[in-house]
Amino acid sequence: MSKQYQAIVVGAGPAGSSAALTMARAGLDVALVERGTFPGEKNMFGGILHRMTSIEELMPDFWTKAPLERHIAKKGTTFMTAEASFNVQHETTNFDRAPYNGYTVFRPRFDRWLAEEAVKAGATLITRSTVDDLIYKNDRIAGVSILGRTGQIKAPVVIAADGVLSFTAQKAGLRRPKFNADQMAVGVKALIDMPREMIDDRFGLVRDQGFANEFVGCTGGVRGGGFLYTNYDSLSIGLVFHLASLRTSGKTPYDLLNEFMEQPQVAKLVRGGRLQEYSAHVIPEGGYNMIPELAGNGILVAGDAAALCNATGVNLEGINLASHSGILAGKTVIEAHQQQDFSLKTLKRYKERLDLSWVMKDLKGFRNAPKMLHIERIYNEYPELVCSMMEHIYRIDGTPKMSIPKLILREVKERVGLKNAISDALTAWRAL
Amino acid sequence: MNIDEIFDFTSFTIDREPHIVLDTAVCVGCDNRGCTNSCPARCYTWSEEEQIMTFVHDGCLECGTCYVVCHKNAFTRWRYPRGGFGVAYRMT
Ligand SMILES: Cc1cc2nc3c(=O)[nH]c(=O)nc-3n(C[C@H](O)[C@H](O)[C@H](O)COP(=O)(O)OP(=O)(O)OC[C@H]3O[C@@H](n4cnc5c(N)ncnc54)[C@H](O)[C@@H]3O)c2cc1C
Ligand code: SF4
Ligand code: SF4
Numbered sequence: 449m450s451k452q453y454q455a456i457v458v459g460a461g462p463a464g465s466s467a468a469l470t471m472a473r474a475g476l477d478v479a480l481v482e483r484g485t486f487p488g489e490k491n492m493f494g495g496i497l498h499r500m501t502s503i504e505e506l507m508p509d510f511w512t513k514a515p516l517e518r519h520i521a522k523k524g525t526t527f528m529t530a531e532a533s534f535n536v537q538h539e540t541t542n543f544d545r546a547p548y549n550g551y552t553v554f555r556p557r558f559d560r561w562l563a564e565e566a567v568k569a570g571a572t573l574i575t576r577s578t579v580d581d582l583i584y585k586n587d588r589i590a591g592v593s594i595l596g597r598t599g600q601i602k603a604p605v606v607i608a609a610d611g612v613l614s615f616t617a618q619k620a621g622l623r624r625p626k627f628n629a630d631q632m633a634v635g636v637k638a639l640i641d642m643p644r645e646m647i648d649d650r651f652g653l654v655r656d657q658g659f660a661n662e663f664v665g666c667t668g669g670v671r672g673g674g675f676l677y678t679n680y681d682s683l684s685i686g687l688v689f690h691l692a693s694l695r696t697s698g699k700t701p702y703d704l705l706n707e708f709m710e711q712p713q714v715a716k717l718v719r720g721g722r723l724q725e726y727s728a729h730v731i732p733e734g735g736y737n738m739i740p741e742l743a744g745n746g747i748l749v750a751g752d753a754a755a756l757c758n759a760t761g762v763n764l765e766g767i768n769l770a771s772h773s774g775i776l777a778g779k780t781v782i783e784a785h786q787q788q789d790f791s792l793k794t795l796k797r798y799k800e801r802l803d804l805s806w807v808m809k810d811l812k813g814f815r816n817a818p819k820m821l822h823i824e825r826i827y828n829e830y831p832e833l834v835c836s837m838m839e840h841i842y843r844i845d846g847t848p849k850m851s852i853p854k855l856i857l858r859e860v861k862e863r864v865g866l867k868n869a870i871s872d873a874l875t876a877w878r879a880l
Numbered sequence: 881m882n883i884d885e886i887f888d889f890t891s892f893t894i895d896r897e898p899h900i901v902l903d904t905a906v907c908v909g910c911d912n913r914g915c916t917n918s919c920p921a922r923c924y925t926w927s928e929e930e931q932i933m934t935f936v937h938d939g940c941l942e943c944g945t946c947y948v949v950c951h952k953n954a955f956t957r958w959r960y961p962r963g964g965f966g967v968a969y970r971m972t
Binding site: 483484485488489490491492493554555556557575576577578580594595596612613615626627629632634636637638639682684691694695696697698699700701702705706709723724725726727728729730 | 881883886889890893912914917918920921922941942943944945947948949951953959960961962963964966967968969970971972
């Protein structure tokens with residue numbers, strides 16, 4: 449097997465399929481190479497597909513064609529201790545109308561569908577093929593080699609869209625050979641089967657409305673957070689841990705996930721459900737400061753492979769950034785073909801395009817968010833502070849009530865210390 | 881959820897040829913062994929009595945955690961399984 453293409457995309461995730469779709473639409477002969485039996489087989493995430501304006505441009509009727517679950521009409525944040533929880537929720541009819549602000553989706557379905565759209569546009573999808581290395585001819589990239597099949601696929605330009613560990617970018621010398629555990633997190637997730645009516649009743653949803661909730665204080669002191677999202681007839685529930693913190697904690701992701709699901713208020717939400725699938729994946733959470741070289745001679749890097757993931761603490765956005773960067777990489781390759789030049793000189797236009805896009809602007813704007821996420825106190829002391837304060841406010845026990853400002857001051861002094869609280873507030877302010 | 885029963889709720893097409901190979905001699909001298917608690921599938925087990933690290937690739941979720949967490953680069957091989965092998969998610 450050694451066929452010549454005009455471009456090779458490694459990885460049929462959202463970044464890769466968007467790139468392949470863009471190039472195929474422009475008439476390029478593209479190979480989209482995926483290691484799974486089908487695109488999406490290897491992919492997991494929390495569960496929210498945020499609005500994808502760039503895909504909407506390629507496919508105006510995107511929302512009616514893609515395999516989506518519920519649209520997110522209601523969002524919540526919960527501060528939690530082992531015994532108590534405090535919720536804030538936001539709901540608006542604006543998010544209950546098309547164009548919707550986001551949906552829950554399953555990756556094995558969504559990624560497969562997006563890759564098929566690329567195939568419909570003319571791309572060649574090659575599954576069950578793990579790319580092993582880049583091949584060079586006269587110092588120029590000439591294609592990739594496939595593990596096991598001792599096969600090669602040839603093209604003058606490669607887009608590395610192979611996800612967070614991107615061995616393709618590593619082999620091209622574009623990313624650092626070793627990751628910093630401080631910039632990486634791992635997410636674990638349980639998919640819980642639950643009848644649709646039960647979900648509607650429990651979360652106060654009608655029609656196709658969905659609910660997305662983030663949790664703070666549920667990770668046993670490890671830096672990280674939790675999430676719970678509603679699909680049509682299942683719940684996605686999971687935890688995310690920063691790896692530098694998890695490594696030294698001695699705690700295991702599955703024990704913490706079990707504890708989370710057994711916390712009394714969470715247990716009520718998952719009760720009656722049945723575990724259907726367990727999954728895990730690493731997330732590049734270092735943000736702007738973690739981005740590797742985005743282009744080299746004959747190669748571009750898109751999506752998670754380029755660390756284009758925005759973890760603000762309120763949202764985790766990845767698919768929309770991956771897809772947009774894939775489209776920009778695809779456009780750059782189209783241009784390179786017009787000029788018949790695949791050197792860095794032409795391909796670095798990709799970085800310029802990204803810099804001008806909302807992807808880089810967002811990442812730059814939130815470049816301090818990872819710093820905030822490293823404040824240890826967020827994961828224990830603050831949720832305890834919030835929950836204990838609310839308990840004091842609500843409790844009626846025959847003793848005189850303390851004024852709320854006084855109460856806040858007392859709790860802050862006791863649990864965090866004033867100086868820390870001020871410095872944390874400043875860090876958070878700068879981050880957001 | 882019991883992690884020992886991972887094969888009951890997540891599907892795998894197991895390759896006989898492991899995609900991760902560990903130089904367990906490095907693990908004997910490791911001061912931290914963060915892999916043992918961080919791996920979401922409990923693929924790493926350290927035996928204190930025997931001073932041996934055991935690694936099983938069968939239930940590996942291909943998440944990448946051990947690759948990032950190991951600060952000693954104890955891997956003689958760390959790559960994804962050959963095409964078509966390894967974890968297979970249906971709904972996640
Ligand atoms: C727990 C968790 C929760 C998340 N929550 C959200 C969320 O709610 N919303 C959101 O937008 N984002 C979320 N993200 C982030 C999002 O999943 C990623 O940013 C996104 O998947 C990146 O897309 P990608 O195409 O760059 O990479 P991926 O989706 O990782 O795709 C890479 C593809 O390349 C393939 N591949 C890898 N190596 C090779 C190789 N050598 N040869 C062939 N194929 C290869 C893989 O099988 C895969 O199909 C979350 C991530 C995690 C882990
Ligand atoms: S962290 Fe690395 S060296 Fe240490 S025990 Fe684990 S695999 Fe071995
Ligand atoms: S890749 Fe993930 S699941 Fe597999 S052994 Fe490493 S940590 Fe465990």
